Amino acid sequence: GENxxxxxSTLSVQEGDSAVIKCTYSDSASNYFPWYKQxxxxxxxxxxxIRSNVGEKKDQRIAVTLNKTAKHFSLHITETQPEDSAVxxxxxxxxxxxxxxFGTGTRLQVTL
Amino acid sequence: GAVxxxxxxxxxxxxxxxxxxxxxxxxxxxxxxxxxxxxPKQSLMLMATSNEGSKxxxxxxxxxxxxxxxxxSLTLSTLTVTSAHPEDSSFYICSARAHQGGKAFFGQGTxxxxx
Numbered sequence: 001g002e003n004x005x006x007x008x009s010t011l012s013v014q015e016g017d018s019a020v021i022k023c024t025y026s027d028s029a030s031n032y033f034p035w036y037k038q039x040x041x042x043x044x045x046x047x048x049x050i051r052s053n054v055g056e057k058k059d060q061r062i063a064v065t066l067n068k069t070a071k072h073f074s075l076h077i078t079e080t081q082p083e084d085s086a087v088x089x090x091x092x093x094x095x096x097x098x099x100x101x102f103g104t105g106t107r108l109q110v111t112l
Numbered sequence: 113g114a115v116x117x118x119x120x121x122x123x124x125x126x127x128x129x130x131x132x133x134x135x136x137x138x139x140x141x142x143x144x145x146x147x148x149x150x151x152p153k154q155s156l157m158l159m160a161t162s163n164e165g166s167k168x169x170x171x172x173x174x175x176x177x178x179x180x181x182x183x184x185s186l187t188l189s190t191l192t193v194t195s196a197h198p199e200d201s202s203f204y205i206c207s208a209r210a211h212q213g214g215k216a217f218f219g220q221g222t223x224x225x226x227x
Contacts, residue, residue: 034215043118043205043218044156089155099146100216102156 002027004092006103013080014111021106023090024072030092033066033073034100038087047088048075080110114140116208118219125196125226133191133222135206141186142208146216147179150203162189196226 003026013019025033031052036044050057050064050073057064061080066073077084087107093100115138125131135145144163148156160176162168162183170176178200180192189208193200205221 036218041221041223043116043207043221046215046217049215099158099161101158104155105153 002030002092002101004090004101004103006090006106008106009104010107010109012109012111015080015082017080019077019080019084019108019110021075021088021090021108022072023074023092023103024070025092025101026071027092027094028068028071029094032093032100033064034091034093035062035064035075036089036091038089038105040086044089077108080108082110082112084108085110114138114208114210114215114217116142116206116217116219118206118222120222121220122223123225125224127197127226128195130192130194131196131224133193133204133206133224135189135191135208135219137187137208137210137217140208140210142189143186143211144209145183145189146207146209147181147189147191148205148207150205150221152203156205159191193224196224198226200224201226 006023034049037047038044048062061078063076087105089105090103091100117136119134147159150156159174160168160170162181164183164186168181183189207216207218209216
């Protein structure tokens with residue numbers, strides 16, 4: 001089955017700096033890669049996703065890049081703000097199989 | 113994004129009793145719903161996948177007789193933890209997607225504590 005690795009497990013950045021979280025996956029059949037933000041005591045919130053026919057996608061301060069050959073994808077957050085502090089999860093899946101395999105999570109702390 | 117509502121958000125129950133958790137898609141019809149379990153500071157572990165009108169597919173190691181899943185309509189799935197024990201205490205989260213290949217949206221989670 002699919003295996004998703006995520007790094008780093010914790011990340012501390014100063015407000016205004018950029019944050020990058022990286023994930024690798026094992027199943028070459030995976031073609032859908034969402035990123036979720038989870039705040040304490042809440043369910044994950046979809047923040048951005050990318051499909052395998054696209055190499056990069058951007059939504060305001062958030063961007064995701066995908067390298068299918070290397071089987072890795074990354075989340076980039078620019079101009080970080082304190083409210084970006086949360087746990088971020090990457091995931092990988094295929095459209096036909098429907099289910100997602102999640103990474104281990106990155107706890108992002110944005111300090112003033 | 114689409115709204116998925118999960119109820120209750122917190123529940124405390126006595127050991128040996130059963131607890132039902134509801135997951136509703138409020139503004140779309142969910143052909144598929146997923147149930148996850150999350151331990152503190154850990155990732156989400158898929159427990160089962162349910163499709164409306166059919167039996168749920170459980171992941172390896174998940175007891176189907178202990179975690180009963182019903183997906184009776186396109187907007188509602190329920191997870192019943194039967195004969196709960198303290199080791200069942202966890203954060204349970206559902207997600208729903210409207211169609212294969214569609215985005216998955218999560219409920220707010222249910223914190224279950226078995227005493």
